[in-house]
Amino acid sequence: MRDKFLHAPRNLDPFATEQPRLDDALSRRVNADPEKLERGLAQLVLTVVELLRQLMERQALRRIDGGTLSEEEVERLGRTFMELDKRMEQLRTEFGLTEEDLNLNLGPLGNLL
Secondary structure (H helix, E strand, O other): OHHHOOOOOHHHOOOOOOOOOHHHHHHHHOOOOHHHHHHHHHHHHHHHHHHHHHHHHHHHHHHHHHOOOOHHHHHHHHHHHHHHHHHHHHHHHHOOOOOHHHOOEOHHHOEOO
8 A cells, every 4th residue: 555655645654753843834825914804804704895896886887767756765775875985985995905806707707897
């Protein structure tokens, strides 16, 4: 059975006398810089929020065009989307992100937003 492991990398060899430490392996694979991690997480969350905001706005516009909303509901939706846009701008500024940072390139499908 040992001959099956002779070609495997050392860290996969169950018969090796010294196994690499898990924390060493993780530190090589994961960038643990807290600032970059926080910014990356904020970018991901804000991208999802922006995608959902755009979908909700499109749905609201369809309902407005369809005449299924009262004037009061249209006014409330407008204020809500304006407030959400303002808050998104604040969060982008806080994390040093631009609108383009929230746009993901999906290759042949084009851009997400």
